[in-house]
Amino acid sequence: MKILVVDDEEDVQKLILRHFRQEIRNKEFEFCFASDGTEALDVLKAQPDISIIITDINMPKMDGLTLLTQINELRSERQAIVVSAYDDLKNIRTAMNNGAFDFVVKPIDLQDFTITLRKTISYIKAISEVQTRNTELTLANDVLRQANELKSQLLGIAAHDLRNPLQIVLGFSSLIIEATRNCSIKTLGDVEPAMQNFRQMGETIQGAAERMIHLIKELLDNAELESGKLALKKTHRNISEIAAAVIQQSQLQASRKNQRIFLSAEEYCIAHVDWSKMLEVIDNLLSNAIKYSPSDKNIWVDVxxxxxxxLPPRIQLSIRDEGQGLTDGDKEKLFGAFQRLSARPTGDESSIGLGLHIVKQLVELHGGTVRAESLGRNHGSTFIVELPASM
Structure with a gap:
């Protein structure tokens, strides 16, 4: 540890060198000296690795207080110890206010001086260790961020490349279903059962392709959100109308499980939103309510x-179901990416754990909030979205 002693008394240099001779011999301490503040600044510029300055206050040319104000401009992590007369409390207080770490009084008590010096060294080492760890954490975070960006890019590329062939599969399966439906019984004759099997296989292929396309869409949406490149196209929209549109397109999915969806919506619930993204938010939440609720249950949508x-006015959308509910563990990781909760789909639906993560990010991009409420397992759940209302 390199230490600069600034004092215009020659005896101080001899006293310090004699007292710390063992530490100097062991290269634990390395001392250099200056007789006033001006000379000290020259030494500091020439030897930037000096960590501690021990300075007297009353000196010619430049006193210790002036020196303190200029030390911080050279290297902020340096620490200073001021030396002053016992009754010079005003200058000591000024020195501490100017950034001095500690002080010792004259005549110097070598034992107290040693304790003060070692305390200062311990503090510098602790600060240095914290800075090193912060640097390591910053580097680690950079690596993780780059890895996450690469992951998102790879997922986006893979999802994009998978979508096109799946669209072809979906198209041909639709043609198969349509062709078998258009065949008349007279034409079919004895082959009618075979045609029915073809139609069922076509419907199975179509259903699987639709589920895969939905999963791929979630991957692409997540990649776009994490890249920070998503630009919202906001207009003033009625959230009640968006909710009604989502319910209309979700009726077929709900009817397969004999579920009933009830809408209660006020007429004018206007918010400044991106129509397609808000449609996606509500669709994700309603699809989850259908997916994780058993057959013959009810779902309520309220706007x-x-x-x-x-408080500023806001639009509140809530979707309540009679499904499997949420545990305390579920609530902690509910909106994380690729999270699997305790509940499982009650039909043949699939999930990769991205839907709620996307919902949260989209809602927050609109300046809103989303939360979930549940009394626990098998007590259903309610998801509540709140958005700033248009004035």
Missing amino acids: RRIAEDG
Whole structure:
């Protein structure tokens, strides 16, 4: 540890060199000296690795207080110890306010001086260790960020490349289904059972392709969100109308499990949103309610404008189901990416654990919030989205 002693008394140099001769011999301490502040600044510029400055306050040319103000401009992590007369409390206080780490009084008590010096060294080492760890964490975070960006890029590329062949599979399966439906019984004759099998196989292929395309869409959406390149195209829209549109297109999915969807919506629930992205938010939440609820259950969708005293008005959308509910563990990781919760789809639906993660990011991009409420396992759950209302 390199230490600069600034004092205009020659005896101080001899005293320090004699007292710390063992530490100097062991290369634990290395001392250099200056007789005033001006000379000290020259030494500091020539030897930037000096970590501690021990300075007297009253010196010619440049005093210790002036020196302190200029030390911080050279290297902020240096620490200073001031030396002053016992009754010079005003200057000591000024020195501490100017950044001095500690002080010792004259006449110097060598034992107290040694304790103060070692305390300062310990502090510098602790600060250095923290800075080193912060640097290591910063580098590690950079590596993780780059790895995450690469992962998102690879997922995006893979999802994009998979989507086109799946669209072809979906198209041909639709043709198979349509062709078998158009065949008349007279034409079919004895081959009618075989044609029915073909139609069922076509419907199976179509269903599997649709599920895969939905999963790929989630991967592409997540990659776009994580890249930070998603640009919202906002207009003033009625959230009640968006919810009604989603319910209309979800009726077939719900009917397969004999589920009923009820909508309660106020007429004017206007918010400044991207129509397609808000459609995606509501679709994800409603699809989950259908997916994780057993057959013959109800789902309630509620849209209303809320205005409370002292708070800006907001639009609240809630989707409540009679499904499997949420455990405390589920709630902790609910909106994370690629998370699997305790609940499982009750039909043949599939999931990669991205839907709610995408919902949260899209809602927050709109300046809103999303949360979930549940009394626990098998008590259903309610997802609540709140958005700033248009004035």
